[in-house]
Amino acid sequence: MFNSIRGILTEKRGDGVFILTGGVEWEISVPATDAAALPAAGEEARIFTWLFHREDQMKIFGFQNEIRRGTFLELLKVEGIGPKAAVKIMSGIGQEDLERALETEDLARLELVPGLGKKTAQKMILALKGKLAKPAPEQAASPWGELAEALARMGYDRRAASEALAKADAALDAGIRGAEREKELFREAIVNLSGPEG
Numbered sequence: 073m074f075n076s077i078r079g080i081l082t083e084k085r086g087d088g089v090f091i092l093t094g095g096v097e098w099e100i101s102v103p104a105t106d107a108a109a110l111p112a113a114g115e116e117a118r119i120f121t122w123l124f125h126r127e128d129q130m131k132i133f134g135f136q137n138e139i140r141r142g143t144f145l146e147l148l149k150v151e152g153i154g155p156k157a158a159v160k161i162m163s164g165i166g167q168e169d170l171e172r173a174l175e176t177e178d179l180a181r182l183e184l185v186p187g188l189g190k191k192t193a194q195k196m197i198l199a200l201k202g203k204l205a206k207p208a209p210e211q212a213a214s215p216w217g218e219l220a221e222a223l224a225r226m227g228y229d230r231r232a233a234s235e236a237l238a239k240a241d242a243a244l245d246a247g248i249r250g251a252e253r254e255k256e257l258f259r260e261a262i263v264n265l266s267g268p269e270g
Contacts (some may be wrong), residue, residue: 074132078118081111081223087159089134100134101155103144103162109136124155133159138221140167142236150199152192160187171204202229204224219258228265236261 077100079093079249088101090108100119102110104184111117117132120141133155135141140162164185165173173181174197176261182193223233240260 074121074123076118076120077132077134079116081113081117084110084113087163089117089119091117093258098132099152101133101139101159102134103159105163105166106134106136106140131155138218142221142224142230143167143170146200146203147196149196150192152195157187161185164188174201174204177201204230219254219261222258223261223265232265233261236264241262 077091077093077098078097079091081089082092082097083090084107086104086107089107090100091100091262092113093142103120110119119136120138121135122133123146124131124133129257130225133144135144144155144158144162147153147161148155153161162170164187169181172178177197179190179193179197182188182196183190185193187195217251218229220234220237223237228236237257240257244253244256
């Protein structure tokens with residue numbers, strides 16, 4: 073399905089943006105924090121997307137990068153949090169603050185997010201602690217950054233996945249390149265993650 077949309081931002085609002093591409097103007101629901109980080113109206117932008125679809129409704133949700141989209145998808149796994157609630161939560165707290173609050177189990181900080189009650193905040197901590205760990209900048213820019221994301225979607229801890237890929241990357245023959253290297257890295261990472269220490 074859609075991975076991202078690149079085009080000219082025609083309008084920015086608190087709860088979303090409009091982006092023109094190929095003669096089609098898309099309306100995309102975006103967290104306020106992500107909207108603020110996007111370029112000004114009239115400039116080109118790339119928005120990472122997720123399509124919500126059911127019988128009576130279709131809506132596109134967008135994010136400034138893959139990490140933010142990953143956070144949104146993780147939030148959807150928490151009982152009681154739907155797409156609109158996830159966007160509202162992400163609008164009320166920045167990525168680093170959210171990661172820190174989950175890792176340190178800072179319930180008081182999470183309760184400060186508009187619309188986020190104590191019970192849902194507790195569920196978030198239980199479900200997401202260790203899941204939103206942001207890879208180091210060099211890892212995020214590495215050729216296997218997308219592999220780490222794929223492993224995280226399979227249920228592996230994001231940080232452990234990044235470490236397993238780094239280990240596999242260091243051990244793999246430098247002569248193996250391209251798609252073949254990605255395949256081997258993915259396979260070796262799964263082996264590492266599934267082992268006694270995984």
